[in-house]
Amino acid sequence: MPALLSLALLALLGSAFATPNPNPQQLPLINADLLYGNAPPTKLRDDLLSLHRSLVEVESITYHETEVGHHLARYLRRRGYTTQLQYIPSKTDSPDENRFNVLAWPGDSARPNPRVIISSHIDVVPPYIPYYISDDEPTSDTVIGGRGSVDAKGSIAAQIIALQSLLDAGEVREEDVMLLFVVGEESPGDGMRHFSNSSERHALNFESVIFGEPTENKLACGHKGGLFCSIEASGISGHSGYPWLGKSANELLVKALYEMINTDLGSSDKFGNTTVNIGRIDGGVAANVIPDHAKVDLAIRVAIGPEDEGGEIVVDRIKKILYELDPESLKFAYTHGYGVVECDCAVPGFETTVESYGTDIPNLKGVYKRYLYGPGSILVAHAPNERLTVGDLETSVEGYKRLILHALQN
Numbered sequence: 001m002p003a004l005l006s007l008a009l010l011a012l013l014g015s016a017f018a019t020p021n022p023n024p025q026q027l028p029l030i031n032a033d034l035l036y037g038n039a040p041p042t043k044l045r046d047d048l049l050s051l052h053r054s055l056v057e058v059e060s061i062t063y064h065e066t067e068v069g070h071h072l073a074r075y076l077r078r079r080g081y082t083t084q085l086q087y088i089p090s091k092t093d094s095p096d097e098n099r100f101n102v103l104a105w106p107g108d109s110a111r112p113n114p115r116v117i118i119s120s121h122i123d124v125v126p127p128y129i130p131y132y133i134s135d136d137e138p139t140s141d142t143v144i145g146g147r148g149s150v151d152a153k154g155s156i157a158a159q160i161i162a163l164q165s166l167l168d169a170g171e172v173r174e175e176d177v178m179l180l181f182v183v184g185e186e187s188p189g190d191g192m193r194h195f196s197n198s199s200e201r202h203a204l205n206f207e208s209v210i211f212g213e214p215t216e217n218k219l220a221c222g223h224k225g226g227l228f229c230s231i232e233a234s235g236i237s238g239h240s241g242y243p244w245l246g247k248s249a250n251e252l253l254v255k256a257l258y259e260m261i262n263t264d265l266g267s268s269d270k271f272g273n274t275t276v277n278i279g280r281i282d283g284g285v286a287a288n289v290i291p292d293h294a295k296v297d298l299a300i301r302v303a304i305g306p307e308d309e310g311g312e313i314v315v316d317r318i319k320k321i322l323y324e325l326d327p328e329s330l331k332f333a334y335t336h337g338y339g340v341v342e343c344d345c346a347v348p349g350f351e352t353t354v355e356s357y358g359t360d361i362p363n364l365k366g367v368y369k370r371y372l373y374g375p376g377s378i379l380v381a382h383a384p385n386e387r388l389t390v391g392d393l394e395t396s397v398e399g400y401k402r403l404i405l406h407a408l409q410n
């Protein structure tokens, strides 16, 4: 009876994980192949894959999350959750902007007060890529692709199935958990920021939040901060034959960028170097005209902390570079910046990692334990070949179960 065997194995592993282990190395890493062998519990796989498929099939590029939000809320209500749609104040009257976060909790409490929040985001980056699956009869090696299959609908599906299986097994109490699926994570983070500042959130006293993002099923000990900024250079135009009579804004900008990528803007052992992506450059009007204007947009990944001030440290170092070059002609501006984001990764049985991408974590203010974990790789997340395997998804179900139990055992 392979199914029974798997269940027994799960129970065995479940009880081992629930006990604090002074030596994390002794716990086996989670691996769906080891758990299930060639005979996974079919119902779990079916539930997982059909939920994942239904989420990926609904296009939900940022600002168009309404349909997938309703789909998710319906799915959860049918399974006995109470749902609340938390509308984001809209800047326009566009119907596309009736955007909402989905909050859901098992049971019918009117005033939930969970200890653990399990969260991810329902928006994806463009363009839409249809769902596909490589086999009619999936095995753990079966590949599933499509926009959002990894970032972050893989996390959402695995989180819901993990929580459901803990609730079904009586390992978690209904009142201890809440699901939070937000809009706008990819940009501009307005969903989580709205939740963070809402009356719903202020009524809660949660201890931990599990954030679902692709970490290749490793537990992230943190991620880099970010600084999103631009530099504008102004010059004096003139005939290209007489550059000494004008002042080239392009040349000035190139010098500033050269200094920036050759200067230590902040580094740490844990997070490495602060890196500069010269994302977009715009300057000049024609080859034979001295350019009097140039602009660059930059995404900087900040490797120093603390979270609240690390961004400012990098800002100061950039300003110093610009000041030494030409303070009159180089103008620096930024929308937001933050330093490294530390996460809790002292959980037995997980391989750990550190990420170089941003998440919604800094947008949820407050003191609580943060866990960052999910299936699939960030390296395919925004790419045309976004995809993961059935085994990745199943492994993450076990990972989320272990994280939820860990967060509740303290």
Ligand SMILES: *[C@@H]1O[C@H](CO)[C@@H](O)[C@H](O)[C@H]1NC(C)=O
Pocket: 197
């Ligand atoms: C937070 O909410 C308060 C009260 O609703 C509001 O006045 C304030 O502007 C909000 N702050 C942000 C950053 O959204």
Ligand SMILES: *[C@@H]1O[C@H](CO)[C@@H](O)[C@H](O)[C@H]1NC(C)=O
Pocket: 264, 267, 272, 273
């Ligand atoms: C960080 O930068 C230094 C010098 O700028 C370089 O030697 C080092 O290899 C870099 N580290 C990483 C992790 O890229």
